[in-house]
Amino acid sequence: MKFGILINEGPFTHQASDTAYRFAVAALVKGHEIMRVFFYNDGVNNANRLSEPQSDDRNLVSLWSELGNKHGIDLVVCVAAALRRGIKDEILADGFRISGLGQLVEAGIEADRMVVFGD
Amino acid sequence: MSKVLHLVNKSPSERNALDSCLRLAQAGHSVLLIEDGVYGALVNTTTAGNIAQRIKEIKFYVLGPDVDARGLGEMPLIEGMGIVDYEGFVDLVTEHHLTQSWL
Amino acid sequence: MEPWEEHEPEVVKRFMYVNRRPPHGTIYALECLEVVLIAAAFDQDVSMVFLDDGVFQLKRGQDTAAIGMKNFSRTYGALDDYDVEKIYVEKESLEARGLTADDLVIPVEVLTTAALREVMAQQDVVISS
Structure with missing residues (x-):
């Protein structure tokens, strides 16, 4: 099945992006396709490559980058x-791209299932 | 008949997400409690009755990893509550035609 | 050609945008409205629903001058121009907050919980914010 994912929160204040990441990994393990992950609201902070979590913490920015590159997932900010939040191409982590809200609607149209993770 | 999977990620004593979800959910739908939503699965809480009341017509699940992370693994959960992992979460999404998050 | 024009026109899905939070205290109400204004450009079946504290987004007479934030409550009036005509408000949510449809900035369709329950379950995509 083809999944679309919407993430509305950043990588630290809320668990949303963690849950979405684990959901995406499990979906891929089960042979499904993640056609797009769309980052909205503070979720755009998941794409900030300047983010430096402490060394004993997970790094969701790089986890998303790696997952996106490995499985060809379209990571859209x-x-x-x-x-608004100062996330620009210059600081975008590998594998992410910046585009319009139309990409969210398009994901809703094309995906078999859309799952929203937020606060 | 359309089958909806409702996702609730907030504790019922912090927000009204579970209440609103239960108000709008139909018989035959399913509810998956994730993140802080898993506190809603505990028995002997002031809010447990709301789920218990609907458990015959709505299937309830909790996300096991979120239960364990919060030290609730040994605590009794409301009877009839299913426990799933992330792959089970994915299966639930595929088995229902629509997933609605109660943010 | 715009990206959305590549889609087959017969693919029409029911999209519902659910609002359960009041305005200004957080950005969710504003950013949800921004999504809906874009979504309107796609030939899909779009609806917006306001329940719980989300009904306060539509409260008449908002004046944000002194808090320095954008008064986007005026923008709901533009939804009609964008052909977003299905705007639902839960009756019980209004009543629980001492409001009636007359207190709102735009005309809406007031639905009982039972009616809204049916409409929600018929959607293909539900976006909450």
Whole structure:
């Protein structure tokens, strides 16, 4: 099955991105496709490559990058939400791209299932 | 008939997400408690009755890793509550035609 | 050609945007409205629902001048121009907050819990914020 994922929170204040990541990994293990992960609201902070968690903590920014590259997942950061929060191409982690809200709607149209993770 | 999977990620004593979910959920739907939502699965709480009341017509699940992470692994959960891991979560999403998150 | 024009026109899904939070205290109400205004450009069946504290988003007479934040409550009036016509408000949520449809900035369809329950279960995609 083809999944679309929406993440509305950043990598630290809420568990949302962690849960979404584990969900995505499990879906891939089960042979499903993640056609797009769309990052909205503070979720755009998941794409900030300047983020430096402590060494004994998980690094969701790199986890998403690696997962995206390994499985060809389209990691899309909402441009309007990103600009507000200072997330620009210059600081975008590997594998992410910035695009419009239309990409979220398109994911909803194309995916068999859309799952939203947030606060 | 359409089958909806409802996701609740907030403790019922912090937010009204579970209450609203139960108000709008239909018989035959399922509810998966994740993140802080798993506190709603505990028995002997002031909110447990709300789930117990619907458990014959709605299937309830908790995300096991979130239960364990919060030190609730040894505590009794509401009778009839299913426990799933992340792969079980994925299966639930595929088995229902729509997933609605109660943010 | 715009990206969304590549889609087959017969693929019409029911999208519901669910609002359960009040405005201004957090950004969710504003950013949800921004999504809906974009979503309206796609030829899909779009609806917006306001329940719980989300009904306060539509409260008439909001004046944000003194808090320095954008008064986007005026923008709900533009939804009609964007052909977003299905705007549902849960009757019980209004009543629990001492409000009626007359207190809202735009005309809405007030649905009972039972009616809303049916509408929600018929959706293909539910986006909550």
